[in-house]
Amino acid sequence: MKKKKLKISVVTLFPEFIENYFNFGIISRAIKNKILQFQAVNLRKFASDKRGTVDDRPYGGGLGMVLKPDVVIKSILKLSKPTKSAPKTRVVLMTPQGKVFSHAMAKRLAGYDHLILISGRYEGFDERVRKFVDEEISIGDYVLMGGELPALVISEAITRFIPGVLGKDDSATDESFANGLLEFPQYTKPEVLEVAGKKYPVPKVLLSGHHGNVENWRREESLKRTKKRRPDLLK
Numbered sequence: 001m002k003k004k005k006l007k008i009s010v011v012t013l014f015p016e017f018i019e020n021y022f023n024f025g026i027i028s029r030a031i032k033n034k035i036l037q038f039q040a041v042n043l044r045k046f047a048s049d050k051r052g053t054v055d056d057r058p059y060g061g062g063l064g065m066v067l068k069p070d071v072v073i074k075s076i077l078k079l080s081k082p083t084k085s086a087p088k089t090r091v092v093l094m095t096p097q098g099k100v101f102s103h104a105m106a107k108r109l110a111g112y113d114h115l116i117l118i119s120g121r122y123e124g125f126d127e128r129v130r131k132f133v134d135e136e137i138s139i140g141d142y143v144l145m146g147g148e149l150p151a152l153v154i155s156e157a158i159t160r161f162i163p164g165v166l167g168k169d170d171s172a173t174d175e176s177f178a179n180g181l182l183e184f185p186q187y188t189k190p191e192v193l194e195v196a197g198k199k200y201p202v203p204k205v206l207l208s209g210h211h212g213n214v215e216n217w218r219r220e221e222s223l224k225r226t227k228k229r230r231p232d233l234l235k
Contacts, residue, residue: 006110006162007037007086010151011075012119013054015040017148027156030165038155043067046074055122064123072118072129079116086114091133092154093118093125094147098136101154105137109154110161117154119147180233181226184218 010018018040022028030036044052048070055065080089090112099105109115118125118133130136139150159165191207193200205217226233 005035005037005085006112006159007039007114008155008158009039009041009079009114009116010119010148010155011041011043011072011079011116012148012151013043013121013146014148015042018152021152026165027159030159030162033164035162035164036159041075041079043071043075046071046078058123062123066123067120067125067129069126069128072125073132076116076118076129076132080114083114088112089114089116090135091116091118093130093133093136094120094138094150094154095124095136096138096141096143098138100141101137101139101150101157103157106154106157107161110158115155115158117147117151119151121146179222181222182230182233184221184225 012018018038022031022038022040027036027038031038043054047053047068053068054071055067058064058066076091080091082089088111090109092109092115094117118129137150137154139153144150185203187202187206191202203217205213208214
């Protein structure tokens with residue numbers, strides 16, 4: 001069976017910002033092992049003038065600058081051409097107006113061969129750009145300086161579902177949101193932690209060696225934690 005490989009292209013005005021992130025941790029190792037392929041694409045390369053102009057003043061007046069539609073669309077059309085190695089391509093716009101990103105969305109997007117993440121700046125995109133994307137995603141109800149951080153957040157969440165990226169392929173199934181609940185509490189050595197004269201022991205069930213009891217305890221703790229911190233997930 002052919003090994004799954006994912007390509008992610010991030011269109012940005014700051015390619016160095018994106019490229020530096022790819023040099024660390026699990027993602028860097030996956031790139032070296034040729035499980036993942038990342039590229040930071042400089043939006044200015046698609047400008048029509050020598051200065052690399054990518055923005056202009058908004059029609060109707062107002063503060064700030066708007067990214068030019070011809071420049072952004074040219075980058076999308078160039079990158080989204082299907083190839084034999086990446087027939088399934090998805091173009092995603094980073095915008096606070098999009099659907100809020102979730103665990104389920106990350107898992108779905110991991111099924112594509114090539115993801116193109118478009119990062120905005122300034123006052124955002126010309127509205128006509130939206131006609132050339134497949135979906136719009138937000139990472140929360142707040143506004144950032146640009147779409148680079150959302151693109152990186154989404155990239156990391158997605159790549160965890162690609163077999164071989166994590167140490168164990170089932171690692172992504174045992175964490176928060178994987179089964180609709182928050183993850184259970186985790187403990188490691190020392191068995192009894194002492195701070196300022198007070199002792200904080202590890203729950204005895206985790207020391208029992210009884211796998212059935214441990215699993216039951218973890219399930220109960222996940223439910224308790226979800227009910228307390230994120231009751232909306234139980235709905």
